[in-house]
Amino acid sequence: MQRDTSSSDVSASHTGRVRRRRQPSEATADGNRANGQPLLVNDQNKYRSMLIRTYSTVWMIGGFVFIVYMGHLYIWAMVVVIQIYMARELFNLLRKSSEEKQLPGFRLLNWHFFFTAMLYTYGRFLSRQLVNTVTSDHLLYKVVSGLIKYQMFICYFLYIAGFVWFILTLKKKAYKYQFKQYAWTHMILLTVFAQSSFTVANIFEGIFWFLLPASLIVINDIFAYLFGFFLGRTPLIKLSPKKTWEGFIGASVTTIISAFLLANVMGRSQWLTCPRKDLSTGWLYCDPGPMFKPEHYSLGEWVPHWFPWKELAIMPVQWHALALGLFASIIAPFGGFFASGFKRAFKIKDFGDSIPGHGGITDRMDCQMVMAVFAYIYHQSFIAPQNFSVEIILDQIIRNLTYEEQKYLYQQLGEIFHERQLMQS
Numbered sequence: 001m002q003r004d005t006s007s008s009d010v011s012a013s014h015t016g017r018v019r020r021r022r023q024p025s026e027a028t029a030d031g032n033r034a035n036g037q038p039l040l041v042n043d044q045n046k047y048r049s050m051l052i053r054t055y056s057t058v059w060m061i062g063g064f065v066f067i068v069y070m071g072h073l074y075i076w077a078m079v080v081v082i083q084i085y086m087a088r089e090l091f092n093l094l095r096k097s098s099e100e101k102q103l104p105g106f107r108l109l110n111w112h113f114f115f116t117a118m119l120y121t122y123g124r125f126l127s128r129q130l131v132n133t134v135t136s137d138h139l140l141y142k143v144v145s146g147l148i149k150y151q152m153f154i155c156y157f158l159y160i161a162g163f164v165w166f167i168l169t170l171k172k173k174a175y176k177y178q179f180k181q182y183a184w185t186h187m188i189l190l191t192v193f194a195q196s197s198f199t200v201a202n203i204f205e206g207i208f209w210f211l212l213p214a215s216l217i218v219i220n221d222i223f224a225y226l227f228g229f230f231l232g233r234t235p236l237i238k239l240s241p242k243k244t245w246e247g248f249i250g251a252s253v254t255t256i257i258s259a260f261l262l263a264n265v266m267g268r269s270q271w272l273t274c275p276r277k278d279l280s281t282g283w284l285y286c287d288p289g290p291m292f293k294p295e296h297y298s299l300g301e302w303v304p305h306w307f308p309w310k311e312l313a314i315m316p317v318q319w320h321a322l323a324l325g326l327f328a329s330i331i332a333p334f335g336g337f338f339a340s341g342f343k344r345a346f347k348i349k350d351f352g353d354s355i356p357g358h359g360g361i362t363d364r365m366d367c368q369m370v371m372a373v374f375a376y377i378y379h380q381s382f383i384a385p386q387n388f389s390v391e392i393i394l395d396q397i398i399r400n401l402t403y404e405e406q407k408y409l410y411q412q413l414g415e416i417f418h419e420r421q422l423m424q425s
Contacts, residue, residue, distance in 0.1 A: 046171045050229060056355050060364075068211060072276045073204050075210065080118070083192050087114050089352040097365045106169060106178070110185050112162045117189045120155035121197045123148065126396050129204060132278040138403065141290035148399065149369070198376035205379060208272040209400040212321060213263060213375040216328035217367045219258050224251035224333075239340040243333075252329035259325025263318040267292045277391075291317040291383065320382065327374050332367040339366035 032323070067074050091110055100106055127148045134140045170178055200210040228247025236243040266272050273292050274284035294313035303310070339362070343349065352360025397406060 003288070053225070060355070061218070068207060071271075071281050072203055073205065073279060073281055076200055079196055079199055079203075082361055082365065083118070083196050084114075085352075086192050086365060087111075087188055087356060089354075089360045089362050090191070091185070093346060093348070094181065094184050096177065099174055102171065102174060103169060103178070108180070109162060109165055109169070110181070112165070113185050113189060116155055116162065118159040119158070120152070121193045122200065123151040123155070125197055125201050126279070127151070128399065129277060129279050130380070131398050133280060135398070141403065145399075145402075191369070195365075195372045199368075199372040202372065202376055202379065204276045205384075206273050206275050208266050208317075209379050209383075210372075210376060211272060212259070212266055213324055213328065213370060213371045216255055216259055216263060216325055217332060220251045220255040220329050220333070221367070222251075223254040224248060226237065227251055237337055239337050239344065248333070255329040256322060256325040259321040259328070260318050263321035264315055267317050268316045291315065291320075320378070322424075323378065324375060327378075328367075328371055331374070332371045333392050335367040335370035339363065363402075373407065396409050 064078075067078050091107070095107075130144055131141070131148065134144050166178070166182060199210060202213070224246075224247040225242070227250030228242065228244040231246040231250070232242075232244030233246040235241060236245050236248050267288075270284055270286060270288065273288050274286035276284065292315055294315050297312045297314060299310055299312065300305075339351075343351070350360050351362035354360050355364065397409065401409065
């Protein structure tokens with residue numbers, strides 16, 4: 001009896017040293033690792049995240065298309081709403097409620113600076129459209145012209161009022177927090193309005209110059225996610241562990257091709273290509289200009305005789321779209337990397353939770369901010385006419401001359417034209 005017990009103990013001891021077979025789940029967990037790190041392609045939690053992200057993306061794209069259909073003013077309103085949400089998320093980033101309990105009205109001061117900056121920015125960019133809108137009413141025209149003339153002084157006075165307000169609210173034991181918030185507020189204003197002002201300028205130059213760059217960022221983001229989701233194995237940058245080289249390269253190729261094709265589709269619509277000269281919402285009619293007129297290229301001997309197309313019709317703007325696509329796929333993503341590094345510095349996952357699966361509004365606007373500035377600079381450098389056109393001269397006349405001076409100029413031009421007609425006859 002004792003022998004049997006001893007034998008069973010030895011057997012049990014021997015069995016305990018035998019390597020236990022791995023369960024399927026364990027084998028999968030080890031197989032998901034390469035060099036000690038889990039492979040991105042085998043992340044099991046990503047499917048639920050993809051479903052939520054896709055649902056939010058569909059709603060955002062649908063709403064965006066509807067707003068573009070409504071026109072320039074509605075797009076501008078959308079940009080203003082985005083700015084307010086971005087400012088709210090960034091204001092809350094360094095907010096300490098324990099400190100602000102001792103500083104009543106301090107949060108209101110931040111918004112005072114915000115709306116002062118909004119008045120200054122949009123007053124500069126939209127003064128021409130505003131004047132063109134009210135030219136039919138003499139009294140309203142004089143009021144608006146006066147506001148535009150003194151707009152810089154008004155904004156400066158509002159800023160100085162906020163500055164004095166800030167000084168008067170300084171309290172002991174809160175100096176460091178207050179000055180930190182003051183500097184943070186100005187950084188937010190620079191970040192938010194530097195890009196949005198260029199965005200609004202692009203809108204009124206023609207929705208095309210707003211819609212194409214914005215669409216390329218969305219396309220790049222979607223395809224970087226999809227390529228990384230299904231093929232991603234090689235991490236791209238430490239600041240964003242979920243970004244992969246496969247997603248970056250796949251999205252770059254897709255974005256550049258999409259830029260060339262989308263420019264052709266969007267360039268056919270006057271609603272998208274015509275600039276808006278006032279703040280009305282009516283339909284637009286204009287000469288699209290040489291950039292949006294197709295040029296025909298003969299394929300000649302490059303294609304076989306049975307090929308149905310013997311020539312290609314390409315708009316000149318499509319070649320410029322390639323530059324936008326190249327920037328959107330290679331440089332603009334660094335706006336996202338910057339935001340990722342910023343969030344890591346403050347130990348936060350997202351700037352907010354406004355959009356399920358995406359984070360906050362700021363999380364979706366990081367690359368758009370970089371792209372909007374580039375699109376404006378590129379348009380002014382390579383697209384916009386550099387000479388003084390009739391429209392530019394008229395704009396200067398309307399903005400800088402009083403109503404009486406404009407009437408006098410009209411009379412003088414009439415006399416000059418009359419004298420020239422007499423001389424020719």
